[in-house]
């Protein structure tokens with residue numbers, strides 16, 4: 084592939100399905116890889132490395148299917164510098180409108196001596212033969228001198244030059260073991276750009292691992308030196324500590340365009356949905372404080388920050404959550420929060436307190452926050468109710484339920500609820516699984532259909548009789564409510580959490596009838612990006 088006509092355009096080479104899949108616990112089957120490949124194409128990546136066809140019949144099939152069905156990006160297959168690997172890669176890519184074969188061979192002294200057991204001259208010859216064979220099949224050939232960052236610089240330059248002469252069109256410089264630091268890696272790229280003949284006709288690429296937590300920093304340093312393809316993965320998954328995270332590189336380039344002056348073709352609003360899709364498929368969760376896509380990436384708990392955010396979001400946010408596909412900034416109430424954020428949340432929950440009442444709620448809130456890790460809306464409501472004594476207590480309580488589920492049979496649930504007037508109401512429903520059936524049965528009784536936007540269960544203690552915690556987040560009338568409940572039975576925990584949010588919706592409606600006032604949204608209205 085020739086370099087892009089725009090010298091400032093960075094090509095995003097996604098290797099989630101190859102290097103990412105090499106993460107322990109991240110193997111994907113054909114249909115999962117296909118689903119991810121389609122999501123990556125929609126995200127706007129330029130190249131998808133779909134797999135390593137010689138690795139297994141399943142990987143061969145995945146590359147073949149993606150090459151046939153996913154159009155738009157270049158589809159790339161990995162091969163060692165072995166004829167059999169290259170032939171297999173070419174076979175998997177047959178019929179692909181935009182194929183690329185990626186051949187690699189380690190060049191560092193450690194790998195030459197101990198792993199490959201080859202002399203430097205043998206390494207050069209093997210690399211040249213591999214690139215030539217790949218070129219017999221396709222015009223777009225990438226070559227990677229594996230462990231480049233630990234390779235003698237002059238030898239690295241020689242191998243790269245010989246690979247270009249043999250027909251490589253993209254030269255990728257991997258920091259295979261995450262050993263480089265930004266200035267060092269930038270110097271390697273600078274050296275290659277200034278000494279290797281023919282390199283300006285090719286795309287210079289970077290591929291960094293995160294063993295020292297420097298994968299993104301190293302990749303960005305190399306882009307500053309003229310590399311124009313960056314290899315990365317969604318959520319930074321990959322061998323050991325992972326690869327450079329795609330979302331972090333893309334948002335660094337976008338947010339600091341003033342500094343880098345570079346662009347990508349990524350639709351950034353799909354970053355979060357794509358990250359969620361991968362977590363869902365692999366079962367590998369993203370840490371809460373992960374940049375860009377972590378649960379805390381746009382959440383603020385500290386009072387001083389929350390106050391700043393409420394006055395002007397750019398005080399504490401350098402990106403807008405909606406630009407990465409996260410619906411909104413979250414002001415989380417906890418022991419570090421202050422009066423401004425509490426006042427906003429209390430108002431959002433439909434309570435209208437005097438300054439004196441609010442001060443009392445604030446004192447109680449701080450006392451509670453010292454005892455609890457997280458403060459839920461239900462806690463704030465209880466504190467506000469205490470001040471107002473409005474009598475909007477829970478409308479419905481759970482009396483009991485049964486649910487039936489089994490292979491091949493339809494799932495159903497029967498529920499009994501007590502209304503606060505003392506009457507017992509019973510109903511039943513069928514659904515897609517016990518939780519769906521249960522929620523539907525509750526809806527039939529309460530006549531308060533709400534939209535579930537998030538639902539999760541997790542064990543909160545160990546062993547087979549572990550307590551299960553259910554988390555339910557719903558949307559009603561454009562407002563969100565969340566609740567958690569714990570029980571040894573996760574279905575019961577789910578029913579209790581769901582009832583709590585339904586009760587909250589009903590209480591809010593009641594309060595608005597008691598004292599109609601203007602709605603003050605909790606969400607922070609984003610200001611335009613500078």
Ligand SMILES: CC(=O)SCCNC(=O)CCNC(=O)[C@H](O)C(C)(C)COP(=O)(O)OP(=O)(O)OC[C@H]1O[C@@H](n2cnc3c(N)ncnc32)[C@H](O)[C@@H]1OP(=O)(O)O
Pocket residue numbers: 102105135137138139162163164165187188189198199229259322
């Ligand atoms: C840095 C990277 O991410 S490289 C990609 C790493 N990914 C993977 O290894 C995942 C898929 N791998 C596999 O399924 C298997 O390792 C296979 C099918 C590729 C090979 O399996 P096996 O033939 O049983 O070999 P094994 O993996 O045990 O050893 C690797 C062999 O390849 C050789 N080799 C390693 N890299 C290369 C290369 N780039 N070119 C040629 N030979 C190579 C090794 O020296 C070793 O050769 P030897 O058998 O003569 O000692």
Ligand SMILES: CC(C)C(=O)C(=O)O
Pocket residue numbers: 102187227228229230255257258259260290292
């Ligand atoms: C195959 C190569 C590019 C690789 O993944 C690495 O060196 O890390």
Ligand SMILES: [Mg+2]
Pocket residue numbers: 102257259290292322
């Ligand atoms: Mg790698």
